[in-house]
Amino acid sequence: MTIVEKDQTADAPKFLDPDVTADGSPRASVALRRLETLWFNTGTLCNLTCTHCYIESSPTNDRLSYITLDEVQPFLDEIRECGLGTREIGLTGGEPFMNPEIDGILAEVLDRGFDALVLTNAMTPMTHHRDALLALKARHGDALKLRVSLDHFTEARHREERGDHSWERTLDGLRWLSDNGFSIAVAGRTLWGDDEAALRAGFGSLFRRHGVRIDENDPSTLVLFPEMDEAAPVPEITTACWGILSVDPDAMMCASARMVVKRRGASAPVVLPCTLLPYDTQFELGPNLRNAAGEVKLNHPHCAKFCVLGGGSCST
Numbered sequence: 001m002t003i004v005e006k007d008q009t010a011d012a013p014k015f016l017d018p019d020v021t022a023d024g025s026p027r028a029s030v031a032l033r034r035l036e037t038l039w040f041n042t043g044t045l046c047n048l049t050c051t052h053c054y055i056e057s058s059p060t061n062d063r064l065s066y067i068t069l070d071e072v073q074p075f076l077d078e079i080r081e082c083g084l085g086t087r088e089i090g091l092t093g094g095e096p097f098m099n100p101e102i103d104g105i106l107a108e109v110l111d112r113g114f115d116a117l118v119l120t121n122a123m124t125p126m127t128h129h130r131d132a133l134l135a136l137k138a139r140h141g142d143a144l145k146l147r148v149s150l151d152h153f154t155e156a157r158h159r160e161e162r163g164d165h166s167w168e169r170t171l172d173g174l175r176w177l178s179d180n181g182f183s184i185a186v187a188g189r190t191l192w193g194d195d196e197a198a199l200r201a202g203f204g205s206l207f208r209r210h211g212v213r214i215d216e217n218d219p220s221t222l223v224l225f226p227e228m229d230e231a232a233p234v235p236e237i238t239t240a241c242w243g244i245l246s247v248d249p250d251a252m253m254c255a256s257a258r259m260v261v262k263r264r265g266a267s268a269p270v271v272l273p274c275t276l277l278p279y280d281t282q283f284e285l286g287p288n289l290r291n292a293a294g295e296v297k298l299n300h301p302h303c304a305k306f307c308v309l310g311g312g313s314c315s316t
Contacts, residue, residue, distance in 0.1 A: 014236060018282065018297040019238040023082045028237040028308075029295040030252045037117075037315040038075065038289075039090040039259035039275050040067055042099040047125055051161050052191060052227070054302070055278050057094045064094070064278060065244060065262045071269050075260055076112055078289045090315065092116045092259075092275055097125035103132040110140040119187070119314075122148040123166070134180065142183040148174050148224065151189045153202035159189070173313025178212045186214055187219040199224055226310025234305045237298045245308065253313045254296040258289065275314045276302040 013022045020029050043066040046057035056063075079086045089109045096102055096118050122128050123271045126133075136144050148170065151158045155167045155257075162170075177184045188203060204216035216222045242249055249255060254273040261278055262269040271292040272278065273283045277300055285292035298304065306312045 013129070015299055015301060018299045021142075021238055023162055025236075025238040025240070027299060028239050028241055028249070029190070029247045029297045030254045030307045031295045032258075032293045033250050033255045035079070035084045035086045035258060035289065036256040037088040037090055038079065038086050039092055039257060039314070040072055040075075040105070041259060041261045041275070041278060042067055042091055042093050042096040042102060042105070043262075044094045044278075045098050046093060046095040046121075047098065047123060048095070048121060048162050048166060049177075051164075051285060052189075061094075064144070065264050065266075066101070067105075067260070067262045067269060069101045069108060071262060072260075073108065075193065075269075075289060076108065076114075080112075084289065086114070088115045088117055088315065090119070090257075090275070092119045092258075092314070095121060095123075095125050097129050102134075105130060106132075106136055106144070110143055115143045115145065116140075117145045117147060117315075119147050119149070120173075121162070121166070121170055122146070122177065123169040124255060125315060126173050127176075130176070133182070137182060145183045145185065146177055147185040147187050148177070150174065150186045150203075151172075152192065152194075153188070153206040157192055161189070174212055175210055178214070184212075184214060185223060187223045187225060189225050189227065191227050196224060223271055226306050226312045232301070232305070234301045234309075237304050237308050241308065247308055252307050253315065254307075257315050258285070258292050274283050274307075276300075 019027055041064050044055060044057045044064040045059065046059045047059060049058040075196065091105065097120055106116055117200050150170055151161045158167050186203065188199060200216045200222060203222055205214060209216050214221050257274055259272045261268045261272060268287055270287055272283050272284065273290060273296040277283045280300060282299065285294065
């Protein structure tokens with residue numbers, strides 16, 4: 001056996017040992033090929049409480065504190081000093097536009113010549129930053145990119161995930177971004193089991209009705225994320241799985257990305273392998289990028305379901 005198929009809830013040893021799977025096979029790992037994207041979690045506070053938020057963001061969850069410009073700058077310095085060749089800085093949350101220093105962080109990232117990718121719900125917090133966004137776009141053009149979370153092309157399913165009034169306000173924000181010529185993308189979800197072609201067609205119809213300039217057939221501008229559920233049965237990934245599944249470990253998110261988080265009460269930020277594992281301390285890679293280049297053991301259900309089996313990645 002190289003892929004464990006037993007029910008996770010009935011198999012307690014699963015995803016416990018970083019080196020071997022529950023059946024004793026060597027666990028797969030991924031080496032950092034090149035740091036193409038460095039993510040900063042801007043804080044877990046959000047204006048919404050979504051039903052299936054993998055990071056459990058909400059108006060009260062501050063397990064990850066607002067990161068500051070002063071805390072971001074040393075990592076940008078390190079990229080230059082170490083010649084890491086990083087092209088993209090990602091900002092995620094929570095809702096990044098709730099971070100009081102987001103405008104300064106974005107300006108610093110863009111002024112240093114990086115592309116900036118902001119993951120947002122495009123609702124009221126973003127509207128408070130419209131003037132700053134327009135100024136950044138005027139200076140940096142398409143180097144500023146915004147990816148808007150719109151879970152489904154129907155109002156009912158989007159509201160099922162994000163609550164009342166989320167549909168209209170998100171569409172208002174998305175239209176504003178489109179009308180003002182921003183480089184934009186939408187992140188949808190496969191939670192409801194729709195066929196991909198039907199999902200893309202549905203989103204395409206929605207975009208045309210609302211005058212949103214997005215090509216629904218381009219996977220970089222309409223990103224459809226596989227679902228993550230830590231309680232759902234999922235196979236562990238062994239070293240043999242790369243060949244069995246015809247998956248290249250270099251295509252995994254942790255082969256080209258890292259994320260910086262500031263835990264509540266911590267004196268300094270730490271580096272993690274990716275955006276999906278914000279709370280699991282076994283994945284901490286140290287306080288700087290120099291110490292974060294080691295192999296990542298795929299010892300979490302998200303590694304298996306989202307990345308290896310789902311082919312998902314938060315980066316562009």
